[in-house]
Amino acid sequence: MNYAVLWVPGFALCSLQRHEPGLQGKPVALVTGEGRRAVVVEATREAQHVRPGLAVPLATSRCPGLLFRGRDLVAEQETMQLLVASAFTLSPRVECTSSGCVTVDLKGADAERTEAAMRLHVLELRMLGLPVQIGAGETPLVARYAAKVTDSIMIVRDRGGFLQPLPLSFAEPSARLAEILEGWGIRTLGALTTLPKAEIGGRLGPEGAALWERANGESPGVLTLTEPAKSFAASWRYEPPVESVEPLVFKLRRYAERIAAELRAVCMVAEELSLTLLLEDETDHLRQFRLPEPGADVDSWLRVLQTHLDSLRLDSRVAGVRLVAKPARPAQAQGGLFETGRTDAASFWENIARLAVLVGDDRVGTPVPLDTYAPDAFRMERPAIVVPAAEARPVHPPRGGLLRRFRPPLRVRVTCQGSSPVMVEGAVRGDIRARVGPIRLQGGWWMVAPWAFDTWLVELVDGGLYQLTHNAAGWAVEGVLD
DSSP states (O other): OOEEEEEOTTHHHHHHHHHSTTOTTSOEEEEESSGGGOEEEEEOTTSTTOOTTOBHHHHHHHSTTOEEEOOOHHHHHHHHHHHHHHHHTTOSOEEEEETTEEEEEOTTSOHHHHHHHHHHHHHHHHHTTOOOEEEEESSHHHHHHHHHHOSSEEEOSOHHHHHTTSBGGGGOOOHHHHHHHHHHTOOBHHHHHTSOHHHHHHHHHHHHHHHHHHHTTOOOSOOOOBOOOSSOEEEEEEEEEEOSHHHHHHHHHHHHHHHHHHHHHTTOEEEEEEEEEEETTSOEEEEEEEEEEEEOOHHHHHHHHHHHHHTOOOSSOEEEEEEEEEEEOOOOOOOOTTOBOOTTHHHHHHHHHHHHHHHOGGGSSEEEEOSSSSTTOEEEEOOOSSBOOOOOOOSSOOOSOOEEEEEEEEEEEEEEETTEEEEEEESSOEEEEEEEEEEEEEEOTTSSSOEEEEEEEEEETTSOEEEEEEETTEEEEEEEEO
């Protein structure tokens, strides 16, 4: 097989159903024209007894409750981009042949792997609401015929045997030629190609010769190739503006599916998402989400975005949305022989992302000490992909008590006798029986806000060892010693 064609029957109506909530599983008809001249162009399976060409009043009488819609060119363009992005995962040579039809040049591709990939594409795209049909054959035209004949996948290996029984309408003859050939008793492609091409051209002219070539599966010219996506973004408007989360999430999923497909087509993943809500009062709300694990999984994206939307309160309705994915190369790492991976890495990173939405990106991760003498100074870093093996215990265990810090430190009132603390009041209270200090710590003198404080280790009369600190902000209990 040299070429493959991805074709979506009823493409305009399918695109409309994907982008308008509430149309799935209902009788819907796509109409063209206005007033009494409006006729049905396409109809869903639920719209029984409704066929293309019926006038709107007649279609209504045949199917009560039938919903009528016009074409949505924005939805068709978005769905076409999804179809093209999916085709790029089969080959880098892709042509947008027509609305809902994409041709792929498969020359040089491994046949078995390509066939397996096409079967996977059918399943994935149908889960996304695109009932795609794929045909493959020697020429682009043969592949297109195969896509229209099958209900899933068809690979044509015997070109002549496949074309012979197909109706003549597949070659799209003009009304004049169709009438002439019907008079000759020619109703299939095989019946036409059994006649010499030269004689058909001599009797019917160049139009007849071109029809004979199409009946023989010959494709004139070469593919007009398109380029893969270079930016991974989507934007849309709402008329009228919306004020609930449901329509936002519905549209976000549809556009995120296309962006994820475009990322996979160029072997990329998203490391950051940017969501902008354009409000009715001409202001906007921007939020960036740093994904702990770069990827192209739409479900994990949506859970992060919906967590933010559920907690969001805006002063105006949403009139438009813009979603942007920052691309990155997939992380590649080889684990050590004695290192331990996470049991469910996807769930771990998803929970990390959702926590970051709730509390902030700088508050989720693994704490790493800063290169400073300031106690309890650290930053949060992205957790390691692989959990390293536990370090061996030191030969000499640490001496002294362990300080369990309070975060944040507990503010207290301290009574001093001279410069020494003698009583504590607040979250921790009691008379001080013994004390060690002060221990002066300071640093950052070159910074705008240098730090300095005195530390005391105290024992209360009622029991308990605590660490107190004193600076310009007052006294605080930093922790308890075990």
